[in-house]
Amino acid sequence: MSDAESEPDAGGILVPVGESVTLRNTVAYAVQVAEETDAAVIHFVVPVAWRDFGETSNAERSRSGSLLERVEVWANEDVDGADVSVETAIIGDDEYLFSPDDYAAVLAAYASSNGLDRVVVDPEYSPGGNVPLLRPLEVELVRRGFAVEEAPIGQPTRRQQLLGRGGTAGFGIIFVITFGFYQLLGGFTIVTGDAFDFWYELLTGTITAAVVAGALHRITISGTPHPARTAIRVGRLCLYIPYLVYEIVKSNVLITFIILHPKLPIEPRMTRVQSAVWGGPAITTLANSITLTPGTLTVRSDGHDLYVHALFPAAREGLFDGALERAVRFVFYGRASAAIATPEERGDCEILTETDEEGEV
Amino acid sequence: MNEIRLAAILLLLAGGVFFTFVSAVGVIRLPDVYARAHTASQTDTLGAGFVVLAVVLAYGFDADVIKAVLLLVFIFVTNPTAAHAAARAAYEEGIEPWTEGDERR
Structure with a gap:
């Protein structure tokens, strides 16, 4: 200097x-x-x-x-x-x-x-x-x-920008989704109502969807849309949701027991799990699922690292066992990818909170 | 048939109220901001979930049911986001998680 x-x-x-x-x-x-x-x-x-x-x-x-x-x-x-x-x-x-x-x-x-x-x-x-x-x-x-x-770089860069390229496909996708949602909120009077309802809903729906798609298609869709892949993911997501609901109910019952227990048997720890999921949507899904499940709370995500607060040992073990992580991998990458090792086996998890007690896991 | 439906609705509502109540107890009993964020999600998951199910049963199966389910979807998306925002803010303020033996905060 x-x-x-x-x-x-x-x-x-x-x-x-x-x-x-x-x-x-x-x-x-x-x-x-x-x-x-x-x-x-x-x-x-x-x-x-x-x-x-x-x-x-x-x-x-x-x-x-x-x-x-x-x-x-x-x-x-x-x-x-x-x-x-x-x-x-x-x-x-x-x-x-x-x-x-x-x-x-x-x-x-x-x-x-x-x-x-x-x-x-x-x-x-x-x-x-x-x-x-x-x-x-x-x-x-x-x-x-x-x-x-x-710095000029020889190879093409794939920079993430707020504005994607958009394009007709992106516009079409947003338009169809918005139009469908509009009709949904209207209670489908476009099909159940009379001729006036049909033309009214068609006109207002089209205008609304066009405005929304025009304004948002370059923001919402970043990268090239893959309708087939997205459809498969949505399908798998429909399988994932019942599983998530089951997990939520299970841990809700457990946490209810703990809260109403006179001694309040909690053992909160901050943990770090390096999740084996890739890309924004997958990590967001995983982090939100972890938070939705009472007993584990995503405090911070930093690249692949999720900092998770676990309220009691069972929640922590469930987290390190990676069941949710595996399910999210299944949603985004298919069954083959679900089978990789748990965070615990990979050594991708640790407890960050220091305690005075000896013999903590 | 109607009696069964009514009973089911009441049962679901009672479940929703119960989990919301437990969540409120948890907010009072649990020691720090992170622990409280855990139990706050109970209100939104099972609390709201049961109540929305009761609404679905009460309305019967028509277009309004889809709206009720959509409501649940939005709650499920926004609740963890809000809990995460609160916890993250606490973490970035440098608040250490409570452990056994600490004072209550």
């Missing part, structure tokens, strides 16, 4: 980094830019999206640390004797970063205190997990007067 402060006029480059498939290319590109613009220093920084939660934070911190070590090795490889120094840092850990604006503010503060005037971003960099933050972050940084550029 002292390098940058001693020669601030030469300028420097700031590269926010995180786990991403294109990180290696981004490092190479940042070094290339540094050589072209005679920048004296490149700072690779990891803006952190957590607060100090003890162990969790330490795990994140060591992960970020090893990421930065890797980046530093790569960068020094690319610099190869040129007059560019490489610095790394973890920033923002005294603040809670949430919006693109927060990230931009932390990055800007770091940049100005180290005399950096240029920002290179990884096109696959996604500090917010599933939330698309990159584009607004770039806009914020430009507004703060930085030269921002994205």
Whole structure:
């Protein structure tokens, strides 16, 4: 850091980094830019999206640390004797970063205190997990007067954007669903009523569905719709719901017993389960099912990691046994994927709460 | 037939009220914010579930039943989301979960 402060006029480059498939290319590109613009220093920084939660934070911190070590090795490889120094840092850990604006503010503060005037971003960099933050972050940084550029990557990027491509298929799907829902709320007078009802419901339904589909088809449908696959999933979901209801009833009875028990035999623990489901909808389904089942409560989801509060040992064992997880995998990926090992067998679960007692599981 | 239906409706309503009551007791008895969030979901799952079933029986099987079921679907989607939001906010405030032997909060 002292390098940058001693020669601030030469300028420097700031590269926010995180786990991403294109990180290696981004490092190479940042070094290339540094050589072209005679920048004296490149700072690779990891803006952190957590607060100090003890162990969790330490795990994140060591992960970020090893990421930065890797980046530093790569960068020094690319610099190869040129007059560019490489610095790394973890920033923002005294603040809670949430919006693109927060990230931009932390990055800007770091940049100005180290005399950096240029920002290179990884096109696959996604500090917010599933939330698309990159584009607004770039806009914020430009507004703060930085030269921002994205590292060009040879392979096509699959960036998640708020607006999908939409298209006729997406419009059609939303239109049909909305029209169906409209008729449902109208009590199907379109078929049961007289001629006036038919034309009235048809006209108002069509207008409503067209407006909704026009406004939402690019937001709701991200990616290419797969009607067949979706239909299969909905079918499996219909099998899943009775199972979920059974689980809910079972644990409701158990928790009722516990609440009404004079001694209140609870043993709350915070646990972490690395779930073996992939993609937003599947993780959301799993996390919501866990919360719906009394006795387990999803407190936080961080990529595949679900932080689950379990109220009593039976709930915890059920969670580690992964029955719900298996059922959600069945819904989204079919029967074959349901058979993989439980979180306990995989070693993908742990109890985070520390207790004074010995011999806890 | 009507008597059986009436009895079933009353039984379902009683079940709904019972689980909602237990949930309220739980909110009072349980020690911290996370534990209370567990029992709050009882109201929405079995509490509302039984009452909606009673409504379905009371209306008989017509278009309104679909609306009642839809209501249940929306409750099932929004309840865990709200519980998660509350718990997550507590977690991010750094509130440690209560364990046996701690003071009640």
